[in-house]
Amino acid sequence: AQKITQTQPGMFVQEKEAVTLDCTYDTSDQSYGLFWYKQPSSGEMIFLIYQGSYDEQNATEGRYSLNFQKARKSANLVISASQLGDSAMYFCAMRGASVGSQGNLIFGKGTKLSVKP
Amino acid sequence: GAVVSQHPSRVICKSGTSVKIECRSLDFQATTMFWYRQFPKKSLMLMATSNEGSKATYEQGVEKDKFLINHASLTLSTLTVTSAHPEDSSFYICSARRDSRAGELFFGEGSRLTVL
Numbered sequence: 001a002q003k004i005t006q007t008q009p010g011m012f013v014q015e016k017e018a019v020t021l022d023c024t025y026d027t028s029d030q031s032y033g034l035f036w037y038k039q040p041s042s043g044e045m046i047f048l049i050y051q052g053s054y055d056e057q058n059a060t061e062g063r064y065s066l067n068f069q070k071a072r073k074s075a076n077l078v079i080s081a082s083q084l085g086d087s088a089m090y091f092c093a094m095r096g097a098s099v100g101s102q103g104n105l106i107f108g109k110g111t112k113l114s115v116k117p
Numbered sequence: 118g119a120v121v122s123q124h125p126s127r128v129i130c131k132s133g134t135s136v137k138i139e140c141r142s143l144d145f146q147a148t149t150m151f152w153y154r155q156f157p158k159k160s161l162m163l164m165a166t167s168n169e170g171s172k173a174t175y176e177q178g179v180e181k182d183k184f185l186i187n188h189a190s191l192t193l194s195t196l197t198v199t200s201a202h203p204e205d206s207s208f209y210i211c212s213a214r215r216d217s218r219a220g221e222l223f224f225g226e227g228s229r230l231t232v233l
Contacts, residue, residue, distance in 0.1 A: 037224075043208060045161075045224035084200045091160065105151075105222060 006108035021077040025093030034075040039089040123225025140211030146191035149230035155208040167194040201232040
């Protein structure tokens, strides 16, 4: 069965420090994609970063990087130099060949990140 | 970047009435759109997959007659909550899938429905 696990319901980080949000996944698909989304209090879902299962290098997008460890089935999000505006819910998601015929995503339960000044 | 607009952002209605929520992809065509429901402090739960020009595919446990989905064009999908009840009160979010290597989803701003 497809599953995304985020074990940290809430995290605190000091402004300007780096923080890692954990995500592990379970799938029998050989080809799959991993995503991270940010959801601020306004509710909108903001796409942050994508990692394909066959990508050899870890994905990076500005201050966001994805620590992809395929053998461990983990896809942790690293945010460098945290900013107050980073305070939000963060969702890890996966898309695979068997995750719905249309390739929809399944989501983890999310991690609430709070950045302290 | 790709933009998906959802309207209305907030709606309050009386029990028994119907409410329509629109989801538009503003700068790309979306053959496939998705509708999610999010309960407070919970993750997103997929309700249905909306396909342009064909019937939507509903997830198990989602009432087709309660949540009507119409995907009439490549840029517009609508969700109609029929005969709404207080238990339908929730945050509804749509997403549109862009055709690309990643096939990433772009989300609307969400619609908060309150049924009195």
